């Protein structure tokens with residue numbers, strides 16, 4: 028571990044913990060030196076190192092150390108989740124990296140298929156260079172400073188969580204770790220111990236942010252876990268939309284991504300949180316997302332998961348105040364070698380609260396999709412409502428069909444409505460479309476887009492376009 | 508001038524022989540009617556020619572303009588100019604007719620060529636007008652919840668949009684009401700005048716009154732056992748298939 032006392036704090040924390048990418052295949056390999064490197068493995072020393080590099084207040088270090096203890100004490104949840112979790116080698120992961128050096132590769136050296144993928148995804152030029160490791164860092168500051176300035180005029184705080192801890196410690200501390208306590212699950216504890224990066228947003232009373240706020244997080248180093256921490260507070264009557272996009276290039280060894288996202292919507296506030304993720308095939312994506320909706324507040328999660336080796340993610344809303352509303356719209360696509368274990372949690376804790384869950388999953392070939400949902404409505408509450416819709420689409424008859432919608436409702440004094448369906452794209456349907464001149468890949472892609480169409484049309488334009496492109500790419504790659 | 512040649516074709520499903528040495532040559536602008544009892548292998552022939560993966564061609568060949576198409580994927584055959592109007596068209600939930608046909612038209616364009624959306628819709632609407640289809644169908648998912656007759660009309664709409672060289676029309680007339688039959692027939696006749704070659708599988712003489720065939724073939728037990736002109740269809744209607752069977756027994 029390098030000596031950190033000599034470090035200049037101004038460069039000690041990257042604005043976004045994003046670095047140039049590593050290699051994907053064959054000769055496509057190069058090295059980056061990380062100026063700040065906590066080494067591999069996780070110990071008290073690692074935590075102290077991270078906290079020192081980030082020049083954190085003592086309470087944060089204590090928070091991290093406590094989280095580490097909880098992480099170490101908790102078993103993997105393999106009694107209900109997949110045993111594949113046992114393949115995460117926690118001691119081989121790098122828990123903190125900050126970019127210090129420029130990589131030395133030119134655009135010409137980037138393999139054509141990578142370039143093509145970027146092009147197909149419509150990733151802007153400047154961003155492509157960063158993703159391909161030609162540029163050290165995608166300059167998110169430059170891209171988003173306009174938006175930041177604009178919303179700052181309305182009193183909105185939009186910062187990296189590291190900055191926010193320094194600049195608004197009281198505000199941060201008041202809400203931090205309250206929606207998702209450290210010990211919520213093993214991975215929230217892990218994140219609480221090593222978190223770095225992520226966004227902090229505060230929208231003052233009555234302010235309606237018209238521009239969606241956006242951040243890109245991408246993991247780029249082998250065996251590098253990314254542990255961003257996002258906290259969003261919408262004060263009374265405030266409104267905002269936050270968009271999170273993740274597109275990771277391919278890596279050769281397993282990578283862990285474990286984020287925690289907390290949302291607080293105070294009385295009458297509205298938060299919409301949109302995610303479109305496309306992780307590389309070796310990424311464990313284990314994310315805890317939850318919001319608290321106070322009286323008449325509304326929280327909506329729109330969550331699209333494509334790629335990864337294993338995704339476990341169940342966005343939730345705690346409906347804490349009267350007439351609060353929660354919604355989860357989720358799309359998951361599992362291709363060969365991928366497991367999407369997704370769902371939603373709705374915890375009704377006040378009268379007249381309503382929740383809506385629409386989950387669609389697509390399993391291709393050996394891909395696995397699992398839906399897990401919890402809707403909790405205690406008997407003593409009045410006028411609560413839940414609607415759950417859960418649809419699975421299977422493509423290629425050898426799909427492992429362990430897509431199983433499971434819905435748990437505790438308490439039955441309130442009306443709930445559940446619908447679940449499993450459908451298949453049949454050989455006849457594919458043949459029909461091929462007979463009209465579409466390739467097998469195009470035919471599958473059309474069916475999948477058709478399946479998610481009603482949900483995708485609710486997304487902001489650029490996201491539904493990106494989703495469609497991702498599906499096209501994914502389906503194209505799934506046929507020989 | 509194009510030519511579709513089916514040469515001594517043998518097709519089986521799960522080791523069971525269904526088509527047993529069928530030979531047929533269709534040229535541009537010609538209409539060949541195929542008639543024959545249920546289960547005799549008419550649909551199997553059509554799907555095998557179109558490249559359905561469950562049907563195995565055990566021997567024989569299918570040539571389009573002199574080149575074998577048997578090694579081609581179904582979509583390659585389609586883009587080469589072969590169209591199959593299905594006896595039982597598939598329903599594709601969530602995929603609108605407009606988007607589907609747009610993708611199909613785009614698939615026939617060269618790399619880098621962009622479809623002109625305005626021109627496309629103009630053409631789509633004119634074909635729909637010709638087939639007297641309500642425009643609200645464009646936004647409906649393909650065949651999803653369509654009536655039997657609507658499905659058949661939708662097949663012809665697709666054929667009109669994709670302008671194939673050869674169409675295999677499998678019982679397009681069944682399910683159509685009298686007016687629809689006339690509308691569809693007018694559509695096919697219009698395409699025929701632009702040199703479409705047609706293999707028309709049907710059970711009824713009525714369709715042949717509207718789309719007058721150049722040849723009529725009787726298929727039985729997986730092969731063509733009798734061929735003639737349009738009068739053969741009338742004779743069949745009057746005498747039934749037993750007549751053909753008896754003739755065969757004598758031969």
Ligand SMILES: Nc1ncnc2c1ncn2[C@@H]1O[C@H](COP(=O)(O)OP(=O)(O)OP(=O)(O)O)[C@@H](O)[C@H]1O
Nearest residue numbers: 520525543544545546547548549550551552561594
């Ligand atoms: N996918 C299949 N699997 C098993 N058998 C099949 C399959 N498709 C067709 N067959 C069988 O092959 C034979 C020929 O069927 P085909 O559909 O080609 O007949 P057809 O001449 O089109 O009949 P119809 O006039 O009733 O439409 C039938 O015995 C049928 O049951």
Ligand SMILES: [Mg+2]
Nearest residue numbers: 549550551594
């Ligand atoms: Mg048939």
